[in-house]
Amino acid sequence: MECSPLFISLKAAIIATCITFILGIYSAYFSIRLNKLKGLADGLFTLPLVLPPTVVGFLLLVLLGKNSLIGKFLLSYDISIVFSATATIIASIVVSFPLMYRTARGALEQVDKNIIYVARTLGLSEHEIFLKIMIPNSFNSIIAGTILAFARALGEFGATIMIAGNIPGKTQTMAVAVYSAVQAGNRELAYKWVGIIVIISFASMILLNMFESGKVKKHGKGGF
């Protein structure tokens, strides 16, 4: 059995999760501080969650394809995103981002307002409050969001096949490999990939539940 889909998937999911982690948290922070355009920003950030992945993939193709502005610009440096390993990462980022964003936003919003008010009157800068108070106090939820984003990135199929294609050893992820195997009538191979995906996803969900139910504790006993 060719193992490359596992590594391509893990590589794409891990890199995508790292980027989504930072993007998601900062977008959440940005969005909760908005007053008027909050609804618009929120809608935009959540859109990839509700759009069919093929639509996301199509839009990415339009945005990054050889005829697009970005595509032409990158091509002048001999970089082509479409049908490359980078494309698998980009697809994973886009589809996992809303999950990270929404969990982070919920977690940051739940931090006691009074704590933030007091921190301000004590002279802590907004960025310090964000890094030293808001993030640590929503740590469990943020980690839960990260795991969720990772699981989503790992299972990404629709956008990936649109923008990255199905090139074995290059862009063929596990989810795509299942599709290919079924298409080729190779049930046995499909079962193997399905088994691996189910195990990884299930393990992620157990980890997620541990963080969400607060079994992993940080500050003293009982929490605050």
Place this chain on the structure above:
Amino acid sequence: MEKGVFKILYVNIKKKFKDFQLNVEFESKDEVLALLGSSGCGKSMTLKCIAGVEKPDSGQIILNGRTLYDSSKKINLCPQKRKVGLLFQNYALFPNMTLEQNILMGIPKNHPDKLGLLKEKIESFSLQGLEKKYPSQLSGGQQQRVALARMLVNSPELILLDEPFSALDTYLRWQLEQELVSTLKDYKGTSLFVSHNRDEVYRISNRIAIMKDGKIETISSKKDLFKNPSSMNGAILTGCENISRAKKIGEKRILALDWNLELECDESVLDNIEYVGIRAHHIDHCNDSIYDNHFNLNIIDFIEDLFNKIVILSSNGNAPLYIKLSKEDFKDLNINSKLDISIHKKNILLFYC
């Protein structure tokens, strides 16, 4: 308009939110000023505007000659620069930090001897040995002391206390109140104290502002307020049990409409009299008709309190009158029997519209 330059704190702000209009103006010198009002009257919002975590629509806030907020000059200092301390009911300690990290957060970054100051405060608030504990591992009293220490190391020019005791049980409340009072005594500056609890306000503050529907009705020293509340809201908030609609019927006489009693007053009654108030403990039990305002009323019911009993009286089905008697006086009273009472002229509170 350079009002307030020589005052310690001058506040004049307006803010509209939903269908509520906040419109307060007051000054405060080196004292503890209480804002007393029922929930939703805008007292917490006033504090938040002064702290800078909420923005008023218009007005001015001046602290020790520094303009914190001035809508006409487009000045709105961020909370970080206002030098104002906030103390909340839940103390708002940073749950992810230990006791000493919490206090360190309050120490200004350019302070020359952070650890020295930290050690000094930990000692003066008797928090030794707890330095590495997290807030969730501290008792309510210890949490309050950490919050006070964290606030005071920041050397604020004004302290804002937002219902600091409302979540506590009676015993703990009393203890923490004593600690807070002694801390405030040592503090050189103005404190604003927000509460809906009249007893607490009376014990802690020097002056009291009565707030209702986003406005300050009166500001007076606490002695004056409890003796002679000038508004009916003030009377209710300071715990006046008996209030009735009233009508003038003579130079110094009124008719309390709800009780159907004619009352003789100490002062001349104005025509626009609206309500009359009598505190339950100002009604005496007596047998002699030589006293002021002597009545013989039916006993309808009793309410038992910790140290005294409240007797509910009425004349022929009119609105009830509450009187407080010590358990001694109370011995041989029965429901449906009659009771002689008198109300001293000077204890009748008149409210005009």
